[in-house]
Amino acid sequence: MSAAAVAPAPHLPVLIDEVLAGLAVQAGETHVDGTFGAGGYTRALLEAGAGRVIAFDRDPDAIAEGPSLVPDAVSTGRLTLIQEKFGKMDQALIERDLAPVDGVTLDIGVSSMQLDRAERGFAFSKDGPLDMRMSQAGMSAADFVNEADEAEIARVLKEYGEEPRARRVASAIVAARPLTRTAELAAVVRKALGHYQGMKSDPATRTFQAIRIHLNAELDELEAGLAAAERVLRPGGRLAVVTFHSLEDRIVKRFLKSRSGATPAGSRHRPIAATGPTPSFGTVAKPVSPTEAELARNPRARSARLRTAVRTDAPAWDQSKGSAR
Numbered sequence: 001m002s003a004a005a006v007a008p009a010p011h012l013p014v015l016i017d018e019v020l021a022g023l024a025v026q027a028g029e030t031h032v033d034g035t036f037g038a039g040g041y042t043r044a045l046l047e048a049g050a051g052r053v054i055a056f057d058r059d060p061d062a063i064a065e066g067p068s069l070v071p072d073a074v075s076t077g078r079l080t081l082i083q084e085k086f087g088k089m090d091q092a093l094i095e096r097d098l099a100p101v102d103g104v105t106l107d108i109g110v111s112s113m114q115l116d117r118a119e120r121g122f123a124f125s126k127d128g129p130l131d132m133r134m135s136q137a138g139m140s141a142a143d144f145v146n147e148a149d150e151a152e153i154a155r156v157l158k159e160y161g162e163e164p165r166a167r168r169v170a171s172a173i174v175a176a177r178p179l180t181r182t183a184e185l186a187a188v189v190r191k192a193l194g195h196y197q198g199m200k201s202d203p204a205t206r207t208f209q210a211i212r213i214h215l216n217a218e219l220d221e222l223e224a225g226l227a228a229a230e231r232v233l234r235p236g237g238r239l240a241v242v243t244f245h246s247l248e249d250r251i252v253k254r255f256l257k258s259r260s261g262a263t264p265a266g267s268r269h270r271p272i273a274a275t276g277p278t279p280s281f282g283t284v285a286k287p288v289s290p291t292e293a294e295l296a297r298n299p300r301a302r303s304a305r306l307r308t309a310v311r312t313d314a315p316a317w318d319q320s321k322g323s324a325r
Contacts, residue, residue, distance in 0.1 A: 013040030014242055014301040018288045019105060022240045022308030025050050029102035032093070032232070034086030034225055036062050037111030039069035045105070046073050054080045054098055056089055058135040062113065085135075087224030090231040100234035106225055106241045108248045110134075110212060112300065122212060124186035124204045130179060132212045141211050142180050150174045160219070160247065161210025168192050169207055182208075209245070222248060226255045227316075230280055235313035239281070244303050249287070252307050259317065260284045260309065278314035285309065 013019070019041065025031065028051035033042045036055035045053050053073070057063055063083040066074070073079035084092050086106060093099040114134070115123045121131030121141060130142040145153065154170035157163040172192035179185050186204040193203035213219060229239050243249040256262075261279035285308045290301040 012298045012301075013044060014107065014298065014304045015288060015290060015294070015306045016041070016044050018306050019240045019242065019308075020044060020048050022285060022288075022306065023048075023103045023105065023238045025103065027051065030054070030098070031103040031105065032056070032089060032101050032229075033105050034089055034229070035105075035107040035111070036066060036081065037107065038062070038113040039066060041105050041107060042073075042079065043070055045103075046070065046078060050078075050103075052078050052080070054082065054093065054101070056082050056084050056086045056092070058083065058085045059111070059114065060136060062111070085221055085224075087221045087228055089225070090228040093232050099232045101232050101237060102234060103238045103240070104229040104233060106222075106229070106239075108222055108242065109218070109244045118182075121182050122208070124182050124202065124208050127181055127183035130182055130185055132208075132215050134216045139215060141185075141215060142178075144211060144215060145173050145185060146178050156214045157207055157210045159210070160213040161206035162247070163206040163210065165193060213247075219247060219251060222251050223255070226252065230259065230311070231316045233311040235311055237311040238308060239311065240306065240308045242304055242306050244305075249305050249307070253287075256281055256284045256307060256309050277317050278312070280312055280314045280316055281309040282312045283310040 023031070023045075025045060025048040027049040030052045031045050031050045031054075033045060033053055033055040036042055036057040039055075042053050042055050055066065060083055063081050066079070066081045070079055074081070080098070082092050089104075090099065093101065110122050114120050118126035118128035121128045130140065130145065132141040133139075150170045153173055154166040157166035157169055163169060169189055169192050172188050173179065173185070176184070176188045179188065185207070186202075189204040189207045190202070195203050226241070233239060241252045243252055259279060259281040261276070262284070288306040290304055294301050
């Protein structure tokens with residue numbers, strides 16, 4: 001592909017060299033970018049020789065702006081953009097007769113495009129309406145903090161933000177209602193937890209993360225996306241998943257451990273009760289973190305972790321029964 005075929009990427013995709021190595025892209029292959037965002041991974045896949053990329057995003061802005069980011073790929077049919085959750089990729093691909101595929105890439109969490117636009121309300125560093133909706137539909141962050149009871153807010157902060165002082169923050173949020181701006185919410189959390197110039201991390205980070213994950217059901221979506229990827233990958237197909245915090249990484253780790261048959265060995269005291277389904281993934285690589293050089297280029301990569309695996313020829317597991325189908 002010529003340098004002019006793809007427009008300059010506005011953001012740096014995290015762990016891109018490692019992702020491409022794990023995907024081992026071959027000329028002419030079909031790959032899925034389940035989290036299109038600003039198009040960074042899609043651009044890299046096309047430049048690596050993928051014959052076709054099918055890109056998903058639930059955010060209508062990402063899909064609307066996609067053709068301007070990779071114009072030649074859209075016009076020549078090498079890129080197909082689909083506005084849909086990646087957890088439903090299997091349905092969308094089967095409906096369009098595009099399955100199976102050679103690779104699936106997932107970059108979990110909020111995109112740089114969403115963070116950088118104050119009007120989307122994701123970032124506490126930029127004042128904007130308290131929104132945080134990836135699909136731009138449904139309950140907003142303002143709806144949640146102004147309508148949920150204190151116990152529910154505390155639960156969300158503890159469960160999805162791992163905030164140790166969730167009750168204190170929840171109480172402060174309820175006392176400060178109504179809240180309509182990101183700067184207002186950040187100020188409330190900082191006051192409740194204490195904040196001073198030069199802190200290693202902003203105390204509002206966990207609260208914003210928790211509310212965003214809750215509103216967008218991100219952990220449920222990740223579980224659905226991993227299972228959907230399992231169903232659409234051909235034998236020998238590759239899966240690459242980039243996560244940004246422990247809750248996400250734990251889900252991916254457990255999924256690959258289970259699907260690769262990496263169950264604890266039995267003993268004479270506790271033998272394995274029964275043989276499970278045939279492993280649907282093999283060659284599960286060790287997790288990869290960013291190098292110091294990448295962190296210098298892109299500080300947002302700080303907490304990123306990549307896990308990759310190769311699909312076997314076994315049937316996909318039946319989610320409802322915990323077996324192959």
